[in-house]
Amino acid sequence: MRAITGAMIEPSTQADDPGDEAQGLRKVIHVDMDAFYASVEQRDDPALRGLPVAVGGDGPRGVLTTCSYEARKFGCRSAMPSITAKRLCPSLIFRPPRFAVYTDVSRQIREIFRDYTPHVEPLSLDEAFLDVTEDSQGIGSAIRIAELIRARIKAETGLSASAGVSYNKFLAKLASDQNKPDGLCVIRPGEGAAFVAALPVRRFFGIGPKGTEKMAALGIETGADLAGRDIDFLRKHFGSQADYLYRAARGIDLRAVKANRARKSVGAERTLGKDVSSGAALRDVLAGIIDIIWRRIESAGSHGRTVTLKLKHADFSQLTRARSLSRPVADKAEFAAIGHALLAEVLPLAQPVRLVGLTLSALDEDAQPAPASAASQAELPF
Structure with missing residues (x-):
């Protein structure tokens, strides 16, 4: 494995640049912004630089969306309860999320990507795959393109990004995490199996804490351990996931980079500071969530037909209600009307809730919503 961190290097002239077409392989780059939301907060408020920063709510029910690397040194992690994070790092500074700002920066970064290839597959606001097998500028080296992209992101946004370069998506994503933050890692043809063999299985995409525990119980802790199990063993213990694991x-990963990767849903949820059962209070919470989601919908240019309301009770049991139209939701007013109608269906509540969420799904990026006529409003049983 060739690992490159920090400084720029000269363009590779070796014949085994990842994705060498003579070997029928792709040149894939995975770019992952470093602690993206927290880094934007530190960039925009210089007083936060070098300090442990968390993006998320700091109340008793708050959860970290992400945190800076200074906070991670204390053991703070994304999705960690805020109360736990504050116990680990008493000096932790909380900032509320500013998704409109993060979306604007993400759009700026994607414009940089598209200067080098039209084949860009965003995974979220802060990461994307790029296929540069045939790049737009005729540079020819995936390594050099990754370096140029990282340098431009730094110069144009003031933020750092890590990148992985390899001959398929699976390896490129693993590589981007290898030398974080602000690092570059390259896995060349012929090096993939050895690279994977040395990794703990928890680094594999799709293997969470429970999967890691199950594998440990079967004596599988590394990629080498996993490679030592035959397909019949994997199918017996992991079912439909067996082929992927093998x-x-x-x-090995034969998936192509999909430039127009379909987004499945757009949504948001809010964990409440205290349990709420009042219909008026829940309607206020829902109104705030609708504002957040509609900004995301407009930013993504999404059009969807199904609205889903999620309520999580104090005992963590969950209640959902959904409504689907025969056409895309017309506008914010109709989206809000459906959301509030779904909430009305479950009021009064049998028990208080600790979380409220709303989602627009059944997305069709090409469809255009028709105006909500009086006749179409009949689809909503108010």
């Missing part, structure tokens, strides 16, 4: 343990 290929991943060997560094």
Whole structure:
């Protein structure tokens, strides 16, 4: 494995640049912004630089969306309860999320990507795959393109990004995490299996804490351990995931970078500071969530037909209600009307709730919503 961190290097002239077409392989880059939301907060408020910063709510029910690397040194992590994070790092500074700002920065970064290739597959606001097998500028080296992209992101946004370069998506994503933050890692053809063999299985995409525990109980802790199990063993213990695990343990991934990767849903949820059962209070919470989601919908240019309301009770049991139209939701007013109608269906509540969420799904990026006529309003049983 060739790992490159920090400083720029000269363009590779070796024949085994990842994705060498003579070997029928792709040149894939995975770019992942470093602690994206927290880094934007530190960039915009210089007083926060070098300090432990968390983005998220700091109340008793708050959860970290992300945190700076200074906070991670204390053991703070994304999705950690805020109360736990504050116990680990008493000096932790909380900032509320500013998704409109993060979306604008993400759009700026994607414009940089598209200067080098039209084949960009965003995974979220802060990461994307790029296929540069045939790049737009004729540079020819995936390594050099990754370096140029990282340098431009730094110069144009003031933020750092890590990148992985390899011959398929699975390996490129693993590589981007290898030398974080502000690092570059390259996995060349012929090096994938050895790279994967040395990794703990928890680094594999799709293997969470429970999967890691299950594998440990079966004596599987590394990629090498996984590669040592045959397909019949994997199918017996992991069912439909077996084929993926078999290929991943060997560094194999045949998926193409999909430039127009379909987004499945747009949504948001809010964990409440205290349990709420009042219909008026819940309607206020829902109104705030609708504002956040509609900004995301407009930013993404999404059009969807299904609205889903989620309520999580104090005992963590969950209640959902959904409504689907025969056409895309017309506008924010109709989206809000559906959301409030779904809430009205479950009021009064049998028990208080600790979380409220709303989602627009059944997305069609090409569809255009028709105006909500009086006849179409009949689809909503107010």
